[in-house]
Amino acid sequence: ILNVEQSPQSLHVQEGDSTNFTCSFPSSNFYALHWYRWETAKSPEALFVMTLNGDEKKKGRISATLNTKEGYSYLYIKGSQPEDSATYLCAPDGGTSYGKLTFGQGTILTVHP
Amino acid sequence: DVKVTQSSRYLVKRTGEKVFLECVQDMDHENMFWYRQDPGLGLRLIYFSYDVKMKEKGDIPEGYSVSREKKERFSLILESASTNQTSMYLCASRGPPPTGELFFGEGSRLTVL
Numbered sequence: 001i002l003n004v005e006q007s008p009q010s011l012h013v014q015e016g017d018s019t020n021f022t023c024s025f026p027s028s029n030f031y032a033l034h035w036y037r038w039e040t041a042k043s044p045e046a047l048f049v050m051t052l053n054g055d056e057k058k059k060g061r062i063s064a065t066l067n068t069k070e071g072y073s074y075l076y077i078k079g080s081q082p083e084d085s086a087t088y089l090c091a092p093d094g095g096t097s098y099g100k101l102t103f104g105q106g107t108i109l110t111v112h113p
Numbered sequence: 114d115v116k117v118t119q120s121s122r123y124l125v126k127r128t129g130e131k132v133f134l135e136c137v138q139d140m141d142h143e144n145m146f147w148y149r150q151d152p153g154l155g156l157r158l159i160y161f162s163y164d165v166k167m168k169e170k171g172d173i174p175e176g177y178s179v180s181r182e183k184k185e186r187f188s189l190i191l192e193s194a195s196t197n198q199t200s201m202y203l204c205a206s207r208g209p210p211p212t213g214e215l216f217f218g219e220g221s222r223l224t225v226l
Contacts, residue, residue, distance in 0.1 A: 031211035043203070044156075046214035089156065091215075099144040099163060099210040102172060105155035 006090055006104035014112050015080040020076045023090030027071035031095035035064055035075055038087040038106070039092050045092040047075075047088075119204050119218035126225050132191040134221050136204030144207040145187035146215070147171075147179065149200040152187075156203065162187055163179045 005024045013019050025033065032051045038044040048057040053068040061078045077084055087108050091101040119136040120135035138145065148171075158171030162181040176198060180188040187206075191198055201222050204217040 034214060036215070043217035043219055044215070045217075049212050049214050051211060093211045095211060098156065099207055099213070100161055100169065100171070101146070101207070101215060103148075103156040103157055105153070 004090065004092060004102060004104035006088075006107050008107060009105065009106040009111070012110045013113065015081060017080050017111075018076065018078045019080055019109065020074050021088060021109075023073045023075070023092075023104055025073075025104075027069060028095070029094045030068045030071075030092065033066055033068075033073050034091040034092040034101060035073070036089045036091070036103075038089060040086070044089060049085070063081035077109070079100050080109075082111045082113050085109055085111045096103065117204055117206055117216050117218040118223070119202075119221050121221050122219060124221060124223045126194050126223065128195060128225060130194050130225075132194050132223065132225075134189040134191075134202055134204070134223070135199070136187045136218055137185050138187075138206035138216070139185065140206060140208070140216065141184065142206035142208060142213075142216075144210070144213070145181065146205045146207065147177075147187070147189045148203045148205065149173070150203060150220075151200050159189065159202075191223075194223075196225050199223060199225045 018035045035047040036044040048064045050066040055066045064075045066073045087106040091103045117138045134150040147159045148156045160179040162168045178190045
């Protein structure tokens with residue numbers, strides 16, 4: 001089992017706050033790191049797929065960085081809104097086993113109005 | 114629009130029954146996955162398939178089997194359902210690794226009495 005850790009497990013912030021959380025993964029055999037957002041009563045949807053050390057991706061108020069040498073990725077949300085409330089999941093692709101993706105336990109974000 | 118369709122949104126079965134969960138994708142993806150989601154445990158990989166008739170065990174395959182007779186269809190089978198298999202089951206298909214993202218179905222909530 002690929003050891004993926006996400007922290008914190010849950011987070012409560014006020015509307016307008018900026019926040020960030022972490023995904024840690026084994027730095028060996030790295031191919032890509034996926035971030036997904038999972039809103040209640042919906043299916044998970046991809047946010048970012050990152051492959052290069054130092055990579056930074058952005059989608060609106062959400063951005064992510066990647067450090068493959070030390071095995072971590074940060075997800076940032078600037079000016080959180082209630083609609084950002086969701087579980088944020090990461091999954092490293094270790095490049096083995098035909099595209100297998102194993103997820104971390106996720107960070108549950110609640111943004112209070 | 115890309116689509117992953119799971120045959121049943123809600124099922125109630127009795128202990129010992131055989132259960133089939135069907136998943137169909139229309140994106141011509143080679144990789145398909147079955148996950149289960151339980152509170153506090155995140156998304157855990159049960160089985161995945163990287164081609165027709167090819168399958169690999171995920172992290173929690175015990176009590177499950179799968180079938181991939183056609184590229185677009187991936188079935189999860191519970192040979193003899195047990196109460197600890199009560200869960201939300203999510204099917205996904207994936208574009209070519211490493212950058213191909215997962216597309217999820219809407220989920221099947223199974224209750225075993």
